[in-house]
Amino acid sequence: MAGMTAIVLHDLGSRREARSWFATAARAAAESGGDQLHAWVLAREAMVPLNHGAPKADLADQSRHAAGSRPTAAATLAAAVTARAYALNHQSEQARAALEAANARMARLPESERSDTWLTYGEQKHHVHLSHAYTTLTDTRRARESQQRAPELSAPTSTLTRTPLHIDAAACAHHDGDSEQACRRTITALNGLPDGYRTGLVRRRAQDLYEAIPAQHHHERAVQELRNVLVA
Known part of the structure; x- marks a missing residue:
């Protein structure tokens, strides 16, 4: 227990x-x-x-x-x-x-x-x-x-299972050279969560992805949009 x-x-x-x-x-x-x-x-x-x-x-x-x-x-x-x-x-x-x-x-x-x-x-x-x-x-x-x-x-309603997987997939896109797609996919995953679910490991995974993007790309629109979602 x-x-x-x-x-x-x-x-x-x-x-x-x-x-x-x-x-x-x-x-x-x-x-x-x-x-x-x-x-x-x-x-x-x-x-x-x-x-x-x-x-x-x-x-x-x-x-x-x-x-x-x-x-x-x-x-x-x-x-x-x-x-x-x-x-x-x-x-x-x-x-x-x-x-x-x-x-x-x-x-x-x-x-x-x-x-x-x-x-x-x-x-x-x-x-x-x-x-x-x-x-x-x-x-x-x-x-x-x-x-x-x-x-x-997993069940379609298993939010805490599927969302980290979506963010992992976004990180893979970043590793393969498409940081814009990575940001878009992470934003979609976070925006699909009910209120109060953007905490704990979900937020940590999304934050890790954002921090993995080189600083010279932080002015790009998709990266800024991800940052705005994270600080909201």
Whole structure:
């Protein structure tokens, strides 16, 4: 329950409160002796700084160590989160090694751990993580494969899943040399959100895209429009 509370607070952008609840969850999980539950809590906690622009690969690595090498939902999640953290820290070799581990565990994951629940890890979740990791690594071909597959596995109303994927796709357009299209796609994604949803990881992803555009292009109309949406 503490872990679930922390996740909800994280998704709402309440980072300080989320950290407090994650600490409670991690302590209770460690005391229970459940290594997979402990790994799950640590992996989800590692997503807090990851989604807010301050990735901590050491925390993600802790979750991998706790989970061990068995193909479990927690171990697969931990490897995927670690890959994202390394990618954001510009440690591409380590990121790709973690991605290989995540994909290998996903291929062996039992059906009983692939359902769509809090503690399991389905293919849709996997592709959301892959999209972000490969986008950050500027491997746009593999990123687009996951950006196409993940929405096929999620409900049309799954806003918090689809919007980050749209922004990842926009970042891929930027990496491939079309910053104007990247800005337009990000603006469309943000404007399609209900009031109050332009916070947390969604805003962080859009802000990261804006900051990735060289300063000499900031006078261009599409870039200025994106900036206006971000400061609104």
